[in-house]
Amino acid sequence: MIFLDHLINGLSLGSIYAIIALGYTMVYGIAKMLNFAHGDVIMVGAYIAFCGLQYWGVPPVLAILLAMVVCTMLGITIEGLAYRPLRQATSLAVLITAIGMSYLLQNIALMIWGANPKSFPTTFINSASLHLGKLSISSATLITIGVSVVIMVALTLFTARTKLGKAMRCVSEDRGAAELMGINVNRTISVTFAIGSALAAIAGVLLCSSYPILQPTTGSMPGIKAFTAAVFGGIGSIPGAMLGGVLLGVIEIFGKAYISTELGDAIVFAVLIIVLLFKPAGLLGKPMREKV
């Protein structure tokens, strides 16, 4: 029974990681950059939802929508201002810019909301729990897993079926060729950032519903871990991000439960390193051929 409990907790945490990892992996696949600021977009989303629920008294659904809209605009703005001028630059330059952007968001949040942790209102989601025999699953867990399944299905259909999704796959395969075929590369990248940031907002709300402490650094650790999950599953691959996220969440919870609470993070990162040693492109990633 305890094992099942841990498994469900792991799946719930893993689904959140998976949603965040989707944002990382889509941006990496298309813009070929690590968007280090993604974790902080999560934090902004959570703060917006928090303000909506706590101060402005809007209904939960509206608060989440508001967070998604703000994060989408934030994502597009970040991409346009900071990353677009560096399209041709080395990956090191882009990565450092992204790290700078992450710090900027954290410090802006620190100025607006202060350093004191806020406790995220969870009453709207924790109203009931499902009992299956001895096993009881909180509604937050159910909603988290449900939402992430819906998102994954929707995103898979979107990239496979729609015109914009096809454009995204084209750009990720060969940017130059896509441009020659009449695809607006800059707009496609913007759309990718928009989708990734909207997902980050959802992830932020889900994360804070399960772990209701909100502060400017809330997003950084889950961001790093979700990024690890994306690399784990093979960065650039959407099913890989989902698989990596869920596996990582389960490994983290089991590691904390059965090995050591303090070493939970170390176990997660150690697993990443071991996987990368044997499969340098991640679990589902395609190995890249180098051409001269």
Add this chain to the structure above:
Amino acid sequence: MTKAKRKRLIYNLITFGLVVAAFFILQNMIAAKTISRSLKGQLVPICAWIVMAVSLNLVIGFSGELSLGHAGFMSVGAYTGAIVSGWLLEAFNMEDPVIRLALAILCAGIIAGIVGALIGIPVLRLRGDYLAIVTLAFGEIIRNLVNVLYVGVLDGKLHFSFLNKDLPEGVTMLVDGAKGAVKIKPISTFTAGFILVMITLVVVLNLVNSRTGRAIQATRDNRIAAESMGVSVTKYKMTAFVTAAVLAGMAGALYGLNSSTVVPTQFTFNQSINVLVFVVLGGLGNVLGSVISATFLTVLPEVLREFADYRMLVYAVVLILVMIFTNNPTTRAIANRLFAPVKALFRRKKPAQPEIGGGDAQ
């Protein structure tokens, strides 16, 4: 002497000259008691950060690999330094702080070097962004492991314990888990810091100007071309990585033995980023730049104490702007045009030649 050699010699002389001059001026100021208290307290940390920045520059600027876990090596060094120094004092009653500090820094360098080699073997098989994220992961793992480490000394023997405080009765604690290394006798001095900075500069400047250094830079510029010219990429990247780890470990010992406690939270990912900022703002591959930026950015927050809240905000904005302005083709063209008259002043002999084929390849 060829022109390139002369240029390099002048650059090295300026670097060493500035550091030596700064040391003697500061020594005189300390002797004359004209130095402010807060600056005096900053002298050893400044030396430690200079060593950190120069060693990270070796990895990022010269070998071209982004390492995001440099603070991890510093933490290994700080802990090793604290343990060795405490052990020498307890077990051998070694009172002489100079020998104790030297031995502590030496051991810290060796241990950090071993850790660096162990990490480097798997890490350097990866490339680019993957490598960055794995160094980050290693930094976090080191922090996690140090957090559950307990070390005590009893009758001249060191006792290690992991995860739980399982040490014999009556030990003198040296490292106490999340509380960090405790009861350190501060023995670091500014002179020791200065010597360490000089050693670092000699090692790094000699390394990058040697055959090995040229090989390291060749692997950065074009991995495939370097490999086909017979340069062993792994070997040279490893050389740079381990050298940087050793230096960072030594800096860690110097830094750790400057205060009475060392806690794991001092060496987080943010600290690695801080050093990265020093390197980037000083200029990738520019050793003197790293020295200057590490010094200024360590002193600056002390001077601008009332703006301390905005320090990181300003850091972030400056970091983004510097990256955009130095890497965007448009802004670079504008900057080149603006600085053209200034550059012309310094170009005496040769008349300005039209550049063939454009400056930077896109």
